[in-house]
Amino acid sequence: MRILHVFRAPLGGLFRHVLDVTRGQIARGHEVGIFCDSTTGGPRADEVLAELAPGLRLGLHRVPMRRLPHGTDITALASLTRVYRSAKPDVIHAHGSKGGLHGRLVTVPGQDRKTVRAYTPHGGSFNYNPGSPMHRVYMKVESLLAARTDVFLFESQYIRSRFDAYVGGTKRLVRVIRNGISESEFEPLERAADPFDLIYLGELREAKGVDTLIDALSVIRRKHGLRLTLLAVGSGPSEEVLHKRAREAGIWDSTTFEPPQPIRPALARGRIMVIPSKAESLPYVILEAAAAAQPLVSTNVGGIPEIFGEWSGQLVPPSDVEALAAAILAKVAEPEGIRAGEAEALSRAVRAGFDMEAMIDLGIAGYREALAARGIN
Incomplete structure (x- = not known):
């Protein structure tokens, strides 16, 4: 498969998750790319991504992205559209709130019917205090974006339960695939x-x-x-x-x-x-x-x-x-x-x-289920 991972900051656990999944997918013969922020992560992220870049058949693409809503979101979405058009991924896997926004909004007429979208929240908007104005806004956005999601790959039962409570049920594929670590x-x-x-x-x-x-x-x-x-x-x-x-x-x-x-x-x-x-x-x-x-x-x-x-x-x-x-x-x-x-x-x-190899394999299985559900070979 051709898989494009979309997220914001190359920092913390989300970044580690994407790196583990990306390396595992490459080792299993898939063609993978990364689209993320260029202003965070510092020298450590630069070093890790530079080391990974030669194996990214769909490329490494970094543009400015802000954590909160910002005018640069339009520019980032335009950049992602160009990457989407040229990379022609079978799967767009969006991670985190901002990655989830861009990865599910991006569209190229004619190409969308050949691509499925996976979403892993990693906390993000689901961690805001229930009932707060920001929580209500973000849950409304999550509800709207659910229609643009083929498979939810929740990393914990906790986030799955938050989704059910504040976004509601979904007819889309849902899997809980807990983060895993190596031997x-x-x-x-x-x-x-x-x-x-x-x-x-x-x-x-x-x-x-x-x-x-x-x-x-x-x-x-x-x-x-x-x-x-x-x-x-x-x-x-x-x-x-x-x-x-x-x-x-x-x-x-x-x-x-x-x-x-x-x-x-x-x-x-x-x-x-x-x-x-x-x-x-x-x-x-x-x-x-x-x-x-x-x-x-x-x-x-x-x-x-x-x-x-x-x-x-x-x-x-x-x-x-x-x-x-x-x-x-x-x-x-x-x-x-x-x-x-x-x-x-x-x-x-x-x-x-919490096994890393199981995490990678179950994620790939989730993609395949989503492709099959859409009738995409």
């Missing part, structure tokens, strides 16, 4: 000689809850006299705001911010990973850390309970400073053997339920 990610970590107490890995933006983590560490220091060191790895629009917050909270001397970097070496530099998110779908960073048997403290949002399974009772409410502080203190106080044993048990559960 190599279950290899034991080579731990750093002098690790930080805690590590955060992810984007530095409001939805990720790093402000709650900073406040929780301030509470732990003021109320319990415990100075815990934190390594925060990532970048994003809230970076300067979070630096200022760490200074005001009195924990700047024990907090280190570093730019994005490969996850496994970073994980090895922390004893416990903390994910304080306020909204998520099915985050890769938790899958990767769990696979590596990294002790975890996390909030109870999105599809995270789908990963934790029988251990989901340990998850804490989002934006609750006191609850997060208590969970961190409890994890730090656990005997090393118990903490490691729990992490290894979760690793075994992730191995059984």
Whole structure:
């Protein structure tokens, strides 16, 4: 098949998902292309995409794309139309809210009847607070775009349930294909000689809850006299705001911010990973850390309970400073053997339920079902 992946930012879990799927599809003999934003991702995304580009038979196409509605959407859609016309894909696979908009709106008369459209939300518009003005607007848009979707490939049962609740039922094909990781990610970590107490890995933006983590560490220091060191790895629009917050909270001397970097070496530099998110779908960073048997403290949002399974009772409410502080203190106080044993048990559960090869094959099967439903050979 000829497959064109359309998404906005080459960042975070969505980008990792597209990379894994793209590489797997190329390895299975398909011709693949990528259309994404040119203004985000930084040197790391540039490097990864440059490495992948020679294998992209349908090309690598990058144009400016904004996260929120913007005049550049018209220019981006025009660029995608040109790519669509020349690449003639059998499948347009749209990822995320902005990718979902462009990938399902783009049209070329005569060519549309030969192409099916797949959509994977990755959270996106479904993570807005229900009942808020933005949520109502985005759910209306999602409802309209559903008519331009041949197959929904939800990455978590959580997002599927949000779709059902706020967009409604659909006669289109629907599949839940959970994010998967590779066998190599279950290899034991080579731990750093002098690790930080805690590590955060992810984007530095409001939805990720790093402000709650900073406040929780301030509470732990003021109320319990415990100075815990934190390594925060990532970048994003809230970076300067979070630096200022760490200074005001009195924990700047024990907090280190570093730019994005490969996850496994970073994980090895922390004893416990903390994910304080306020909204998520099915985050890769938790899958990767769990696979590596990294002790975890996390909030109870999105599809995270789908990963934790029988251990989901340990998850804490989002934006609750006191609850997060208590969970961190409890994890730090656990005997090393118990903490490691729990992490290894979760690793075994992730191995059984989140397989990358299955994710790739099930996605391709979803395309084929959609093509067959449309009578396209």
